[in-house]
Amino acid sequence: MCAETPDYKDTLNLPQTDFPMRAGLPKREPEWLERWNRIGIYDRLRDKAEGRAPFTLHDGPPYANGHLHIGHALNKILKDMVVRSQQMMGKDARYIPGWDCHGLPIEWKIEEQYRAKGQNKDDVNIVDFRQECRKFAEGWIDIQRDEFKRLGVTGKWSKPYLTMDFRAERIIAEEFQKFLMTGTLYQGSKPVMWSPIEQTALAEAEVEYHDKESFTIWVKFKVVDPVAGSGAKLQNRDLVGAYVVIWTTTPWTIPSNKAVVYGENFAYGLYEVTGTPDESWANVGDRFILADKLAGDVMTRARLEDGMYVRVRDVTADELSTLSLQHPLAGAEGGNGEWDDLRDFRAADFVTDEEGTGFVHCAPSHGMEEYELYRDLGMLEQVITYNVLDDGSFRPDLPFFGGKYILNRKGKEGDANKAVIDKLIEVGGLLARGKIKHSYPHSWRSKAPVIYRNTPQWFAAIDRPIGDGQDDYGTTIRERALNSIDQLVTWTPKTGRNRLYSMIEARPDWVLSRQRAWGVPLTCFTKVGALPTDADYLLRDEAVNARILEAFEAEGADAWYKDGAKERFLGNDYSHDDWNKVDDILDVWFDSGSTHAFVLRDREDGSEDGMADLYLEGTDQHRGWFHSSMLQACGTIGHAPYRGVLTHGFTLDAKGVKMSKSIGNTIVPEEVVKQYGADILRLWVAQTDYTNDQRIGPEILKGTADSYRRLRNTMRFLLGALAHFDESDRVDPADMPELERWVLHRLAELDHRVRTGYAAYDFQGVFQALFTFATVELSAFYFDIRKDALYTDGDTPRRRAARTVLDILFHRLTTWLAPVLVFTMEEVWLERFPGEDNSLHLMDIPDTPADWLDEPLAAKWAQVRQARRVVTAALEVQRTDKVIGASLEAAPVVHVRDPELLALLKTVVFEDVCITSDISLTADPSPTEAFRLPEVDGIGVVFEPAEGEKCQRCWKILPDVGHHAHPGTCARCNDALS
Structure with missing residues (x-):
């Protein structure tokens, strides 16, 4: 610029803003939170939305017992994005956050505190114990609420829902009473997943699967004389004295064995040992009945090589059906006749020939398939045992094994398996043993293995007709659930439908009872001396129910455990000595499954029709909250409590590995927020495909x-x-x-x-x-x-x-x-x-006018932008080669083969589009040296420098610069200055 040329900088319309490029989010975000709280933004949104169509996302309650992890952040941010977007699209989008407050994790923490002091929880007054649990939950609710709010999540934080609120406990009890009054509730005895460490039944949703090393044993059940009167022919005589061999990964269940079953359509054979090594438990002359497909593997396990055994003949299913078996401990000295009865032996459709021996040992007290087989046969009384106590030990009077533990108090291998194996070796009942690593159920709280154990529990019958007049989706809980899944609910992603449908289609009755202290009790009474199958076993009285609900409303569920509670609730209507008060607590999944009743239906800011537009949780909740909510609602209102279900995957580390404190790969939301700010975490959520696992x-x-x-x-x-x-x-x-x-x-x-x-x-x-x-x-x-x-x-x-x-x-x-x-x-x-x-x-x-859409214009500018790409790429070559410093120094010649495109480009100011000082458009063929882009056919660009002087205001190089009233300007800038 010449010395006499003015500085035109102050004449430009340069951007004016104090908005900083450096966001400083960790420091600034709390200021916005405080501001939103001060102006009451959530309540103002409710006032603004009055009269709008409602949209209700019902919050699945997190558990109040620890700081948030990254999965919590993903979940709550997704929910917040749903609520905010629905609100800004014209809905009345409500969000009432909530917490799950009852249950074993909190109770376990309080027990740990007692154990640290050398105290026994059972010696503490139960109401005092429950109060400590309540206080523990309250503390974590306050912590988690602040952590959720820090993520920018909006909602009714001043009045969340809590499953331990007195009103909530009252409604949970009321929902349970509906199961009681409609006949859906019953007491039964069947195998349930049982935690010996926590001494309570567990639901499937409270179980996670981890690898576990287990003992495996091959056990011999001796064939004895065919059943009298069976018509067995003499050809069966060569089977007498042979052994049916079973395989199991739970040696501790052998004392509870009542039967062996086989596959009706498998090929079985009789095998005889002809030679043995020193280390084998088989003897020359032993005969074994095995599935042919598995015989070789069994013999290898028994350390018998080829040539040490021969296959004698086929054994048909008809022949098997005539045999009787003897327990390997039958007649053992000191056994007191515990195992002397013959074992039942029959076909069953759950036997496979994929592993094992082709025979399955049955302890119906510890296996659901076996239980169901003998239940359907009407033989449960003959096969159910009660050998395993609450703490996972054998009953004291069980011969050989009394007092032995399946797991020790730390959840590790106890002494029961070894004791059983040693005894089998002693009596000659073992053919082989080993170890196997397999996926095995563990309590997700204590992380200890669980067992299947027969124990009296309270169940909700999911195939029993309810008859409450709410039959639009079916008459049983299962029918209503399956029909709701297909007829009522929208699934995001759609695969969620299949997962929940298959789970509910195959699930057993719902185990409602837990043997714990912190939760809502099963508010019912049983008649002294009556059997669970008797019609009058359960007290069904609306007046008694009403007294219970009134007390829970005022005092919470603690009222059930206070002195004189039975007399208070029964009143003068019944003899107090004739009824027992049930002190089990409800499965916490019944609590959370009931939240629709005390949030959507009970609150003024709930849902007009008592249903949620959306439930949103992780994929594990197909067996958790989605599942229990479906079952609970189908038992009380006749259909699903939600119209939509959205599921997200799990959060993994950058390498796709599950996060674990032990390997140090966890990402804590609080740390991300401190370093980057919550908006970065929210943006990460928005950028992920939440339907799959995220990294x-x-x-x-x-x-x-x-x-x-x-x-x-x-x-x-x-x-x-x-x-x-x-x-x-x-x-x-x-x-x-x-x-x-x-x-x-x-x-x-x-x-x-x-x-x-x-x-x-x-x-x-x-x-x-x-x-x-x-x-x-x-x-x-x-x-x-x-x-x-x-x-x-x-x-x-x-x-x-x-x-x-x-x-x-x-x-x-x-x-x-x-x-x-x-x-x-x-x-x-x-x-x-x-x-x-x-x-x-x-x-x-804002609404966007439909007439802004202009497809012909968009098609035209798509071609303009395509041509521009070739020009800007050509200029970038010149810039890289330092021929020019800026595109305004260029006046390229653009050769366009297509005459229609050429005419189109001439209708726009193409030099402005390409940010050059000038541009020439020509139909002349592109010279050899012209720049081309392979993906844009028919356009070549030849670089030419712009001619003229540089305008000191707009920096374009034009021939007219310097010929106007304002020195050093082009015509346009001269006009702007004038």
Whole structure:
């Protein structure tokens, strides 16, 4: 610039904004939280939404017993994005957070405190113990509430729902009483998953599977004379004295064996030992009946090589049906006749020939398939045993094994398996032994293995007709659940339907009872001296029920355990000595499954029809909360409590490994928030495909932070370019240049994409569309082109049109992104529209006129942008070679083969589109040296330098620079200055 040329910098319309590029989210976000709390934003949204169509996401209650992990953050952020997006699309989107407060994890913590003091929990007054559990839960609720709020989650935090609130405990009891009164409740004795460490029954949802090393044994059951009167022929005589061999991974169940079963359609053979090594427990002359498919493996386990045994003949199923077996401990000295009865021997359809021996040992007290077989045969009384006590030890008077433990008190291998194996060796009942590592159920609380144990429990019958008049979906809980799944519920993703359907289709009756202290009791009474099968075994009296509910409302479920409770509730209507009070507590999944009753149906801010529009949890809740809620509601209201179910996967580390404190790969939400801010964590959620397992780690979060910075830069540009914009600047779309109308077209397309995406909970799809639009179509295209007009034009129609579009963009991008970047978009909004009571989150997504859609215009500009790509790529070569420093130094010649495309490009100011000082469009054939892009056929670019002088205001190089009143300017800038 010549010395006499003025500095025109102050004459430019440069961006004006105090919006910082460095977000400082960890420090700033708490200020926004405090502000939202101060202005009562959630309640103001409820007032604003009055009269709107409701949308209710019912919160699955997290457990109040520890700090949040990354899975909690994923879940709650997803829920918040659902609620916020539905609200901003015109719904009354309510969110009542809640907590699961009862159950074993909390009780276990309090027991640990007692054990540390050398005290026994059973010596403590139960009401005092329950109060300590309540206090423990209250402390963690306060901690978790603050941690959830820090993630930017909005909701009725001042009045959450708690399963331990007196009102909630009253309604849980009332829901249980419906099962009691309709005859769905019954007491039975069957194998249930039992935790010897925690001494309680467990539901499937309370169990997780881990590898466990177990003993495996091959046990010999001796064939004795055919059953008298069976008509067995003499040909069976060679089977007498042979052994049927069974295989099991639970040696401790052998003392409870009552039968052996076989496969009716398998090929069996009689095998005889002809030679043995010293280390084998087989003897020459021993004969074994085995499934042919498995015989070789069994002999190898018994250390018998080929040539040490021969197959004598076939053994048919008809022959097997005539045999009787003897328990290997039969007649053992000191056995007191415990095992002397013959074992039942019959066919069963659950036998396989994939592993083992082709025979299955049956202890119906410890296996559900065996239990169901003998239940259906009407033989349970003959086969049920009670050998295993609550603590996993054998009953004291059981010969040889009394007092032995399946697991020790630390959940490790006890002495029972070894004792059984040693005894079998002693009596000659063992053929082989080994160890196997296999997937085995463990309590997800104590992490100790569980066992199947027959014990009296309370069940909800899921195949018993209810007859309560709510038969639209069926008459039994199972029918109602299966029909609800297909007829009532929308599944996201759709695979969730199959998972829950198959689980409910195959599940047994629901075990409702737990042998613990902290929870809602089974509020029922049983008649002294009556049997569970008697019609009057359970007391069904509405007046008694009402007294219980009244007490729970006032005092909570502690009322059940206070002195004189039985007399209080029975009143004068019944003899107190004739009835026993049941002191088991309800499965906590019944508590959480009942939440629809005391949140959706009971609260004023619940749901108008008592149903949720959405339940949203992890995939493990198909066997957890989705499942128990379905069963509970089908038993009380006749159908599912939800219209939609969304499931997300688990969160893994960056390598796809499950997070574990022991291997040190956990990502703690609090640490991410301290380093990056909650909006980065929220953006990570929005960028993931939550329907599958997600990965998170330091490098992934760095990538997320980079995406955030690019978006923040886009918003900063909008703020700077819109300084001092007011309604007088606004231009009608019909009067806008094509480029602006193309942006409006894209906004109309995106509005549809955003709304349909949010409605389908496709946050990844919505964010990806917006991110691509903001960074590729705006920052790298539209903004890049229009910077010149925005900065250097005077008060021209073009600049006013551009600023109008920027204002439209601002309102849409902020509201579209608000459900994801709750803090940042609020900051952006208030930077432009400050005000103590103002908030972006009180806004709705603006309506977008349908007539902004212009497909022909969009098709035209798609071709323009394609041609532009070739030009900008050609100029980048020149820049890399340091021929030019900026694109405005160029005036390229563009050779276009297609005459229609050439004519189209001449209808736009192509040099402005390509950000060059000049450009020439020609139909001449491209010379050899022309730059081409392989993917864009028919366009070649030849570089030419721009001719003229550099305008000292807009920096374009033009021939007319220096020939106007204002020194060193082009005609446009001269006009702007004039």
